[in-house]
Amino acid sequence: MANSIWTIEEFTCASCGTNYTATKEEHSEAHSGSFKCGICNGVVHAWSGKHHFFGWQAVKTKPPVFGRRWAGIEW
Numbered sequence: 396m397a398n399s400i401w402t403i404e405e406f407t408c409a410s411c412g413t414n415y416t417a418t419k420e421e422h423s424e425a426h427s428g429s430f431k432c433g434i435c436n437g438v439v440h441a442w443s444g445k446h447h448f449f450g451w452q453a454v455k456t457k458p459p460v461f462g463r464r465w466a467g468i469e470w
Contacts, residue, residue: 400420400421401418401419401420402418402419403416403417403418403419404416404417404418404419404448405454406430406439406440407439408432408434408435408437408439409437409439410432410435410437411432411434411435411437413432413433413434413435413439413453414453414454414456415430415432415439415451415452415453415454416450416451416452416454417430417440417448417449417450417451417452418448418449418450419446419447419448420446420447420448420449421445421446422445422446422447423445424445425443425444425445426442426443426444426445426446426447427441427442427443427444428441428442428447428448429441429442430448430451433453439451
């Protein structure tokens with residue numbers, strides 16, 4: 396049986412750098428599991444103990460902007 400303590404934790408895929416969040420829930424009994432990246436299929440996090448992770452979501456971020464900023468330059 397789970398208690399009422401849940402925390403949101405952040406993880407990054409070591410293979411491709413995609414960021415994820417998941418809810419961690421404490422349990423009185425041991426659980427184990429893992430979560431794989433939806434982009435590269437690499438293991439983002441594996442766990443074993445009196446907790447469980449669920450509700451995995453990719454963190455939406457703005458894509459990087461490449462190039463130069465030309466504001467203020469006169470031609």
